[in-house]
Amino acid sequence: MTIKSARTRAFQSQKGYCCYCGFEMWTDSAESFAQKHQISVKQARHFQCTAEHLHARKDGGPDTAENIVAACIRCNRLRHQKRSKAPTPSEYQQHVQKRVNKGKWWSLPPDCNLSRDRPAKLRNSTG
Structure with a gap:
């Protein structure tokens, strides 16, 4: 599984919300996200979806669906x-x-209309 496909899978299973802050994220365009949520493009860039390794790669964490969740870049x-x-x-x-x-x-x-959801409790990965 590629990191991109794991990120997409995590984004979809999390319904587009960050696993840490619980705010909605984007995967395609900061500009359209900003317009939709009435925030600046600069603010929208912080909500870009990334692949977050629960067990960091530098510590031997694998690029697997079980080890990757979706988190905003911030x-x-x-x-x-x-x-x-x-x-x-x-x-x-x-x-x-x-x-x-x-x-x-x-x-x-x-006046922004950015939605937030309570993120699912994360497990601690030991690798």
Whole structure:
């Protein structure tokens, strides 16, 4: 299975929502996503769907459907940024959900119509 097909499969099974923040994502066009949700193209770029490896590739995680979930590019990058060891998927999901619930994850216009869903609880992958 290719990473692209695993990402597409995860996107579809998650109904287009990020596994961490729970916001809707896009796979085709930041411009049309921005227009649809009344946000800027710059803001829309953060919602691009990526393939997130639950067990990181650098740590031996495979490119399999079981190891890949769909995450927005912002959540994916921030999980791994400036860390020697990324938090587990479930730890990071809990962190992001706390921030989202306090209104401290995204700065979006009040009139935007971006939908959000509660993400499914992630399992911790041990590889």
